[in-house]
Amino acid sequence: MAANLLLEEDVPGSKFVHASVEEHTNIQLKRWLKCRGLPTSGKRPDLIERCQNAVNNNVKIDLKVDDGKWLNLKKNPTPAESQVPYVPIQGWKKFPSVSIPKHFNHGYIYYYLVESVASVECDSNSSDDDCEDDVHTSKPFTKGMNLFRSGHVKNIHDVSCKGHYFVKASVLASYSQHSYNCTVTLSESSGSILEGTCTCSASGMGRCSHVAALLFALEDYTIEFGTDLPTCTDKLLQWNKGRRKKKNPETIFNKEYKSMKKTLKRQKKPQ
């Protein structure tokens, strides 16, 4: 098989899952466009039209998607892991204390939060404000992004052990003072997300908005500082303080999550 091109099965979110473009959510459309190196800005009709045009023109997957990490993985395949390791009890240090798996990227988060749950039935009846996560509507994805951007991911610690990378944090709920404890396990070789856990009541399959927030924090960190331990720690002090002003427009975040402002405004309504 040609290792110099990416196929839809190589890159999470690069393949449509419904028969027509219109059936996909905005998050799915943006991810699909992103996989082809196309702009993800604009309103829903723009996104649909752009996708449709790309389908008609048979636009291929961008080899540089997710920082070229999928192409890299295709050229250097890693064995799939069947066992999820136990989370270590000892050895945790203040984040970042060890290197982050170098292949970890946005595509894995998309797969974990959106693609892998698309066909799973949801039977959660929780009415808790912060636990209304519905896997079908990609709410953890959007809410997790909001939590991270509002600086709700606190007290991050990490540890590396026997080929796995573990990161944990306490994530503040959107409204209350309550915080939840989340843990995420990554494979060191492939960078894939093996498991997420959370102490909230919506943590079905470890895919709640709090785990999502921790994943976005980790992604943001790798975009800013890379996956190796930073040599200069000055900039690090400014990281993860909650976003008031616009970030460097070169990063994924502003490109992909322009609609976030609207969501935030809606959430600020009094309870």
Ligand SMILES: [Zn+2]
């Ligand atoms: Zn949770």
